[in-house]
Amino acid sequence: MKRTSLQTRQCPVARSLERVGDQWSVLLLRDAFYGLTRFDEFQKSLAIAPNMLTRRLTQMVEDGLFERRQYSEKPPRFEYVLTPRGWDFRPVMLTLMNWGNRHFAPEGTIVYLAETASGAAVQLQLIDANSGQPISGQHAITAGPAANDRMRQRLEASRLRREQNLRQFPVQDHQP
Amino acid sequence: MKRTSLQTRQCPVARSLERVGDQWSVLLLRDAFYGLTRFDEFQKSLAIAPNMLTRRLTQMVEDGLFERRQYSEKPPRFEYVLTPRGWDFRPVMLTLMNWGNRHFAPEGTIVYLAETASGAAVQLQLIDANSGQPISGQHAITAGPAANDRMRQRLEASRLRREQNLRQFPVQDHQP
DNA sequence: AAACCTCACTTGCATGATGCTAGTGACAAG
DNA sequence: CTTGTCACTAGCATCATGCAAGTGAGGTTT
Numbered sequence: 001m002k003r004t005s006l007q008t009r010q011c012p013v014a015r016s017l018e019r020v021g022d023q024w025s026v027l028l029l030r031d032a033f034y035g036l037t038r039f040d041e042f043q044k045s046l047a048i049a050p051n052m053l054t055r056r057l058t059q060m061v062e063d064g065l066f067e068r069r070q071y072s073e074k075p076p077r078f079e080y081v082l083t084p085r086g087w088d089f090r091p092v093m094l095t096l097m098n099w100g101n102r103h104f105a106p107e108g109t110i111v112y113l114a115e116t117a118s119g120a121a122v123q124l125q126l127i128d129a130n131s132g133q134p135i136s137g138q139h140a141i142t143a144g145p146a147a148n149d150r151m152r153q154r155l156e157a158s159r160l161r162r163e164q165n166l167r168q169f170p171v172q173d174h175q176p
Numbered sequence: 177m178k179r180t181s182l183q184t185r186q187c188p189v190a191r192s193l194e195r196v197g198d199q200w201s202v203l204l205l206r207d208a209f210y211g212l213t214r215f216d217e218f219q220k221s222l223a224i225a226p227n228m229l230t231r232r233l234t235q236m237v238e239d240g241l242f243e244r245r246q247y248s249e250k251p252p253r254f255e256y257v258l259t260p261r262g263w264d265f266r267p268v269m270l271t272l273m274n275w276g277n278r279h280f281a282p283e284g285t286i287v288y289l290a291e292t293a294s295g296a297a298v299q300l301q302l303i304d305a306n307s308g309q310p311i312s313g314q315h316a317i318t319a320g321p322a323a324n325d326r327m328r329q330r331l332e333a334s335r336l337r338r339e340q341n342l343r344q345f346p347v348q349d350h351q352p
Numbered sequence: 353a354a355a356c357c358t359c360a361c362t363t364g365c366a367t368g369a370t371g372c373t374a375g376t377g378a379c380a381a382g
Numbered sequence: 383c384t385t386g387t388c389a390c391t392a393g394c395a396t397c398a399t400g401c402a403a404g405t406g407a408g409g410t411t412t
Binding site: 178179180215216219226227229230248251253254 | 358359360361362363369370371
Binding site for chain 2: 003004006010011012013014015016017018019021022023026027030033034035045047048064085088089091092093094095096097098099100101102103104105107108109110111112113114115116117119120121122123124125126127128129130131135138139140141142143144145146147151154155157158161162165
């Protein structure tokens with residue numbers, strides 16, 4: 001059957017998944033961050049069927065993640081370059097890579113993020129730029145001005161459950 | 177045809193996608209972070225068909241993201257609780273949510289992360305905990321000890337392209 | 353005690369997205 | 383004038399997705 005559309009859902013995660021909720025989209029972005037731009041580069045790197053690649057790239061151009069650009073007139077040739085929206089996905093990619101490294105690399109560290117200049121390894125951390133504090137279990141998703149009733153109920157229920165848990169297990173914090 | 181397996185690929189992103197490379201897995205994790213644990217809670221919240229939900233949950237239990245736990249004997253009832261590996265996905269979720277909020281919420285901010293105590297809004301930022309510096313275009317993916325030849329070649333090619341770009345556009349930095 | 357409800361699923365089948373293979377069109381090189 | 387590169391398109395097989403309906407163990411209501 002048709003895959004259920006998440007477009008109508010009022011949730012930024014669901015809306016993101018509508019654009020990158022499949023394997024190939026994310027891998028294409030990964031390769032784009034590695035600097036690939038051309039159809040056959042993606043094809044070789046990913047071992048993806050050409051029709052799948054066409055479908056994904058077309059969709060991602062439509063979604064504003066890639067821009068299709070002609071780089072040669074006489075042999076008509078095209079390349080796919082990241083838009084600002086595509087570039088903006090980089091933190092998600094790095095966080096996901098970090099997760100994969102920690103949990104699915106039994107043979108040891110495959111890749112890591114490093115400073116280009118010094119080569120020093122980076123230890124990724126998500127912080128609140130306002131306070132400088134790392135994100136922890138002391139931070140919670142909150143309804144914004146555009147949230148509808150359904151979303152507010154969902155978040156309110158979540159808040160209540162959190163309070164109950166705190167009463168039951170006062171020191172529990174899975175997210176240090 | 178069968179979906180191509182990414183298991184054999186030596187890349188932490190591909191390996192992560194093998195576990196969360198579909199829409200429902202990520203949405204299940206989202207709801208788990210909201211505090212949902214029971215089959216029918218997930219079903220109502222996501223409007224997912226029960227067979228799909230069974231398939232996803234079973235897979236995610238196998239992958240070590242959820243643990244299936246009996247919480248009642250007399251009416252035999254089960255719940256699905258996040259494992260440490262599942263909890264560890266939270267930074268990815270928050271970063272993805274942030275991306276969705278910025279790019280796919282034309283009606284305004286739907287949800288935001290806030291400090292539980294003060295209610296102060298959080299401005300998410302990815303930093304290097306070693307240096308305290310934000311992650312920028314000055315950081316690059318580097319081969320770790322367990323990287324194979326193919327991965328090293330990929331990263332070397334990426335490095336060369338970056339250097340060429342710098343010669344062509346010396347001030348370009350898409351990732352401030 | 354019959355009827356109805358809750359929770360956690362299972363079964364059966366339709367269909368459309370995924371994916372393999374082969375082919376195409378525009379040019380360039382030898 | 384044959385071969386090669388690049389960027390695709392076309393045709394078809396099949397498997398994952400998803401709807402609808404049912405199941406079983408027990409509780410609650412009338």
